[in-house]
Amino acid sequence: MAIKTITGNGGNILATDYRNLTWTGKTKGGNACKITLENAINKGNLEWTLAEKGEAVAAIEFEACYSNTDTQATEEDTCPWKIEIEGDVKAGASEILLGLGVFAIDGKDVALCRGGGTFKIEREFRDIVADGDKGSVKDRIALDAERAKLSMNALTMLASLDSLYPALNVAEGATTE
Numbered sequence: 540m541a542i543k544t545i546t547g548n549g550g551n552i553l554a555t556d557y558r559n560l561t562w563t564g565k566t567k568g569g570n571a572c573k574i575t576l577e578n579a580i581n582k583g584n585l586e587w588t589l590a591e592k593g594e595a596v597a598a599i600e601f602e603a604c605y606s607n608t609d610t611q612a613t614e615e616d617t618c619p620w621k622i623e624i625e626g627d628v629k630a631g632a633s634e635i636l637l638g639l640g641v642f643a644i645d646g647k648d649v650a651l652c653r654g655g656g657t658f659k660i661e662r663e664f665r666d667i668v669a670d671g672d673k674g675s676v677k678d679r680i681a682l683d684a685e686r687a688k689l690s691m692n693a694l695t696m697l698a699s700l701d702s703l704y705p706a707l708n709v710a711e712g713a714t715t716e
Contacts, residue, residue, distance in 0.1 A: 541711055545700055548708045556580055556705030560601045560689055562656065564640025568633025571625040572640075574658050576603035576689050578619055585704050596653050599703050600690035620660070620687035642691045644702050649693070656691035 560579040564572050579601035587595040603619035628634050638655045641648055666672075667679040693703070701709045 543697075544708075544710045544712050546708045546710075548706050550706055552580070552705050557604060558601070558644045558702060559646075560603075561643045561646075562640050562658065562689060562691075563643070565637055566624070566628065566633060567635040567637060568628070570628055570633075571623075572636055573623045574689060575621050575623070576601055576619060576687055578604040578606050579689070580604060581704055585700075594653070594694060597693045597696050597703075598690060599693050599696070600657075600688055603687040603689075642689075644699075647702075649699050649702065650691065650696050651694045652691050653694045654692040656689065658690075659688050661686040661688065 557578045557580050560576045562574045566572060581599055581601050583598070583600050585597075587597055589595055605617050605619055640655075642652065642656065643649060661684075662682060663684040665681045665683050666675050667681060669676070669679075696703055701707050
């Protein structure tokens with residue numbers, strides 16, 4: 540039987556550690572919904588809870604990274620995330636986004652999940668304050684940062700560790716008898 544050996548690579552993050560991550564699901568009305576993160580990397584720890592009568596479930600969170608740091612670039616040049624919804628979505632019960640979906644990295648389904656996942660955009664706003672302001676003032680609010688994150692609770696992950704975590708070496712090695 541072949542042995543797979545996984546080790547850290549000394550902390551070297553490679554260009555291949557950045558992935559395109561998608562979650563594809565549907566609304567209650569049957570409309571397809573796809574969330575995409577470009578140039579995403581998992582900056583989380585490799586952490587598994589190992590317990591009797593329980594399966595290890597890895598909480599894996601990818602963060603989209605901007606590829607263009609040019610301050611004159613447009614949002615279309617830099618925004619590393621998008622949400623695509625098929626068809627005409629009407630207000631009401633048919634627009635409910637169902638949690639059941641498929642996570643894929645670079646177009647390849649990655650893992651069975653338990654407990655689904657989470658999509659979030661963390662935003663940092665800043666009030667541009669002038670003397671005498673009593674609070675936020677219209678047209679003087681700046682959006683300073685935006686981080687798109689997509690996480691999954693992976694039940695199966697051993698075969699795809701190198702696509703889920705950066706800075707790893709995976710080697711197929713000797714066999715046991």
